Amino acid sequence: MSRGTVSIGLAGSLGPDAVAQIAPSVEAAGFHTLWINDTPDGDALAALAAAAGVTSTLRLATGVIPVDRRPASEIAAEVASLAVPLDRLTVGIGSGMAKAGALARVRDAIAVLHDAGVPRVLVGALGPKMRRLGAARAEGVLLNWVPPTEAAAQAEALHGVDADSHVAVYVRTAIVDAARERLAAETARYASFPNYAANFARMGVDAADTTIRDVTELGDALEAYTAAVDEVVLRAIVPDDTAAAYIEFVRRTGPTPL
Template sequence: MLPYRAVPAPRTAALAGLAERLGFTSVWAAEVSGADAFAQLAAAAAATVSVELGTAIVPIGSRTPALLGMSANTLATLSGGRFALGIGVSSPRIMRSFHGLAPTRPLAAVGDALTILDDVLGGRRTFHSGEAFSSSGFTLTVPAARPPLLLAALGPGMRRLAGERADGVILNFVPASAAATLAAETAVAGRPFRRLALVRVALAEPGADRTPVTLRRGLASYLRVPPYARWFTSLGLGAVVERVTAQPDLDAMADALPEDVVRDLAVVGTARECARRLREFASTGLEPVIVPETAAGDVEAYERLITALAAHLAD
């Protein structure tokens, strides 16, 4: 995963090139309030030759489905067919506060978006009037080969929708202890179906008894986001969510996270240890998308992490 906070876009394109040279097979981009994910990946397409490029994710509400289809089609062309479109509903803070959008029913909104995107990316004329999104008469003028369409999902309803209508699912915060179970639950019979999982990776000194504060703060911040609070609760971590979110500030929340929970939700250790755990995670059937946990804007630390990790993943 490319850094999406406090890193200028030209640096992220260079990081994509570095990732390819190090032997990574895919490069993913997200967006919140930094670089536009599609623009990032367009630059990455010019800086790379063979790696897969994908969004993980872009929200369905900040662009119309037709525009999402245009952007995906453009990147599929620019990359020579190396692009995958990962979409999701995002969070209430991003959609309502940042973008000023009215709340929608997530499953209905995603269903509308998938219907329109399926027509757009398939080169067909749109004709859909939905609860959240509508499009009529739109056709791509120069359609590329259809890129894979992946859906971010936490709850069972969204995971089921992904299995029925998308080419793959993108999971987030999958505990290592539950990876095999979730891999089995998200398997789809009879057709190719990718199961990706965003996995936070943080380097730590040998024998360190405390996970890095950057990782702990990042994880704690998600516990106060309602969809993620529900997700963690469904994993049996309801008491942890209550205890952590009762703290007065983010530092206190991070400090209140149990160490065993952090280590179950993220990969922490030396580069060799992290590589081993990532291989174990992949053996469950889930495809890990590495999210390097470094301080915002610290490109050098990001480079050190992926370089050290690549050396041991190749062992």
Template sequence: MTETPPSPSRWGLTFPLDGIPLGAQRALVESLPDLGFTDLWSMETAGADAFTPLALASVWAPTLNLGTAIVPVHTRGPALLAMQAAALAEAAPGRFSLGLGSSSPVIVQDWNAVPFEQPFQRSRDVLRFLRAAFTGQPVTEEYDTFAVRRFRLDRVPAHVPPVLLAALRSGMLRLAGREADGVILNWLSPDDVRTARAEFDAAAGPDHGKDVVARIFVCPTEDADYARALGRRLIAAYLTVPAYAEFHRWLGRGDALKPLWENWAAGDRKAAAASVPDAVVDDLIVHGPAGRVRERLHEYVANGVTVPVPALLPVPEQGAQALASAIKAVSPA
């Protein structure tokens, strides 16, 4: 076993945790700094919204950095998004980062009744609008995907939040490098980080110092069969989304995942999940005992992630002790 390298200066956790009422997570959040965590990053799919849990955490643990990973660029109007981000930045001065992303047709169109159109252009336009809005000056602008007339943000935070962009392939990675304050990565292996960073860094320029945040799915259990079965179901659900499918073709997994996509297209969900090779699961889902989990997380850091953000998956064991052990397993200690 190789020696674990030093932790980066920041280390996150995906929040809130599943299976526990949000209001009951205060003690857990308060304990995180003692375990070495510096960050909490929320997400927004079909559970909690991205902002409310972080508003609570801003009071519960006033030293933690907070971030959204991610807020979809289609599901809020530009002005509302600016106001929500500014409010959280005011509640957690200097500790909040706004992570944006294009999300997916299911979340945007099927669930929120908003057309999923021009995701690259919409992401770029929202990013540019927020830059203008956070100055506190009136914004009247015709963007490619929307127009804003005479909007002025009344409560400009003293610490304007960094704006990060979720990115998969070259176009969005380079946009993040050029115009955002950092990039958010998802569903990739430690080796894949090098591929993504090459595109991001090429656009950001030398010595850019921008954040590279990665959400990393972790199942801290020694039951490899359990972890792989869970991982196959998640991979089947996520990597059949067109943007993620193209991402993994770009990363070189086209042949390995071809049976998944063919079975999914044929409507055989069970066969689709079963067709995902162990090697792909092991690439994309961190699992094993605590020591192996930490080693794997540090591989992401060694390859260029500046803020690793483990996302805990359910483990076979139940109860408070199992949860505490899982959190400790993904801590930097």
């Protein structure tokens, strides 16, 4: 279990070619893991396979693949067909939009992936039951849209279920003025979803309180989050989805100056 680990998250819609341009900078900047979210217009595993081909030590993760849209058997088959290096891979999964049977669906998916030889699975989870499932059956949990104090409380509870459970947190991050409008739009979009709105209400925070909105906030936020969890994933929000914009974000936020 690592402490103080900082990783980076990119949009799956960027595609493999752009990710292959960005990944060497991510590795050179000292980030622990490159996380790619999976969307209908962005195959995370294809992007990670492209990143694997241009890096040597950078860890690779999906954050997260909804198993109501992409069954675990399909995920495992794609991992094998793309030859994504298993020693560098974390497959993050979530229940997806379908509420009925969510816990059973994720529990079964974890078993299928493990049986297929995927050694490291993390579960994207909002509620306590799904979080406990990730700690008990998978290798850990990916938290999302939580402030540092709540992340710390959830991590403590999960480490109580399994001391070796890995707890990571996605933190939307904008470091330039031109990206703040996009961050505000994404924040408002998530705050409009009933499950996220209910979660923000339970925590007693505004959605914006779970983001980093300026480069001047970065140092204090990282100190708070890295003290709370095992891995902080800076989900990069940039002015436009170009490789150059993401590389500049990497240059300004990476542990190792470029």
